[in-house]
Amino acid sequence: MSKAALYLAGFLALSTLPALAVQPDELLPDPQMEARARTIGKELRCPVCQNQSIDDSDADLARDLRLLVRKRLVAGDSDAQAKQYIVDRYGDYVLLDPPFKTVTLVLWLGPAALFLAALAAGWSFIRRRKEGAAAQPAPAALSEDEKRRVAALFAGDDQGDKA
Amino acid sequence: MRPTAFLPVLIFLVLAGFFGYRLVMIGNGDSPSAIPSVMIDKPAPQFDLPPLYDGKAGLATAGLQGQVTLVNFFASWCIPCRAEHPLLSGLTGKGFVLVGVNYKDKPEDAKAWLDRLGNPYDVLVADRQGQTGIDFGVYGVPESYLIDKQGRIRFKQTGPFTPETIEKDLLPWVAELNK
Numbered sequence: 001m002s003k004a005a006l007y008l009a010g011f012l013a014l015s016t017l018p019a020l021a022v023q024p025d026e027l028l029p030d031p032q033m034e035a036r037a038r039t040i041g042k043e044l045r046c047p048v049c050q051n052q053s054i055d056d057s058d059a060d061l062a063r064d065l066r067l068l069v070r071k072r073l074v075a076g077d078s079d080a081q082a083k084q085y086i087v088d089r090y091g092d093y094v095l096l097d098p099p100f101k102t103v104t105l106v107l108w109l110g111p112a113a114l115f116l117a118a119l120a121a122g123w124s125f126i127r128r129r130k131e132g133a134a135a136q137p138a139p140a141a142l143s144e145d146e147k148r149r150v151a152a153l154f155a156g157d158d159q160g161d162k163a
Numbered sequence: 164m165r166p167t168a169f170l171p172v173l174i175f176l177v178l179a180g181f182f183g184y185r186l187v188m189i190g191n192g193d194s195p196s197a198i199p200s201v202m203i204d205k206p207a208p209q210f211d212l213p214p215l216y217d218g219k220a221g222l223a224t225a226g227l228q229g230q231v232t233l234v235n236f237f238a239s240w241c242i243p244c245r246a247e248h249p250l251l252s253g254l255t256g257k258g259f260v261l262v263g264v265n266y267k268d269k270p271e272d273a274k275a276w277l278d279r280l281g282n283p284y285d286v287l288v289a290d291r292q293g294q295t296g297i298d299f300g301v302y303g304v305p306e307s308y309l310i311d312k313q314g315r316i317r318f319k320q321t322g323p324f325t326p327e328t329i330e331k332d333l334l335p336w337v338a339e340l341n342k
Contacts, residue, residue: 047198047302060267061302064293089208089300091201 021058028070037070040083044069045094053096192328200300200319207234207314208298212288215265215273222262222288227314231259231340233333234308235284236296238268239276241304247323251283254329258337259309262286266304267293309333311340 022041028034041055048059054066065086072082086094098104142150189195202208211223235251237244254261263284265273270289277287290296299308299316309318318336320328 050196050198061293061297064297068294068297088201089297090302091199091300093198 021056021062022066023063026063026066026070028074033070033073036079037066037073040069040073040079041066043083043096044086045096047090047094192325194322197321198302200316200321202300202308202316203319205316207308207310207316208295210290210295210298212264212290212295215263215270215287215289220286222286224314226286227310229312231312231337232262232310233259233337234262234264234299234310236264236266236290236299236301236304236306238266238304239272240268241266243323244305245280247305248280248283250324250326250329252281255283255285257334258341260285262288264295265289266296266301267291307333309336309340 022038028037038055042053044054044065046052046054046057046059046062046065048061049057052062054062054069069082069086072085073079077085083095092098092104098107100108185195207224207227209224212221214221233254237247251261261284263282263286265287267290270291273289293301296304299306303322305320305323307320307324308316309320311317317340318332320332324333
């Protein structure tokens with residue numbers, strides 16, 4: 001392998017870091033505030049792509065929302081206030097970690113309820129099978145003929161079958 | 164047969180019914196990616212937008228009072244807007260003021276687009292930064308907001324209007340708000 005190919009392989013291996021969509025021109029001069037903006041950005045869903053946070057999304061609107069979050073922080077908003085500002089406009093839907101309330105009950109409790117239902121179904125199935133096995137009448141004793149065939153088999157005598 | 168023997172069939176029927184219902188709803192235009200708007204029944208957000216054409220009137224929130232208004236966010240770069248445009252032209256004189264908000268567009272592009280296709284709007288303003296769009300909760304143009312005489316948002320159309328949604332949703336709402 002030539003040296004150039006090695007360098008290329010190394011470069012490719014290093015370039016697979018997750019690419020954030022946050023552009024250099026969006027960054028706040030204050031690193032602490034920028035860090036807060038990053039935390040908020042990771043918790044907000046981009047309404048356009050819907051499965052990416054606004055920090056991950058290249059959509060135009062995601063960029064606008066990132067800039068807006070930064071503008072709110074610069075204006076003196078707390079993290080919660082900046083997030084609420086977006087939620088007021090786009091609803092709980094933009095929260096990647098949706099709040100626990102009546103309309104999200106199914107979302108939060110549904111999986112646990114399904115798991116419990118499956119557990120109960122499995123338990124009752126196993127119990128019923130065990131009960132069924134216990135309730136079976138004891139097998140009847142072997143007949144004379146069967147006893148003779150068993151004895152013949154143990155003796156290694158194939159003739160037992162033909163008798 | 165024990166009654167529980169029918170449980171799998173029952174579960175299948177419930178699931179099939181649910182999937183079938185969603186398919187029918189999607190067929191009727193209920194997109195699963197549409198986000199329910201939180202702005203319904205709330206007052207329209209504060210805005211003060213300049214006109215797209217110099218010398219014409221701009222529009223601020225207070226200008227929504229006193230008549231039914233349809234605020235349509237559109238852009239010349241938006242392909243569904245192109246599809247919606249002829250339908251909007253057919254909406255003059257239907258009992259509401261049609262406001263066009265040119266969303267994140269270059270004014271010269273928007274003007275060229277309107278020169279070519281015609282201008283269906285009674286009032287035409289520009290939201291170049293998209294801030295007013297965000298305040299309304301716009302996440303993709305075209306989006307339209309029907310606002311009552313008190314300045315409250317009552318109905319939202321996400322995505323382009325179709326002849327069906329105009330007949331089924333928009334015009335009944337307009338009639339209701341004009342009562």
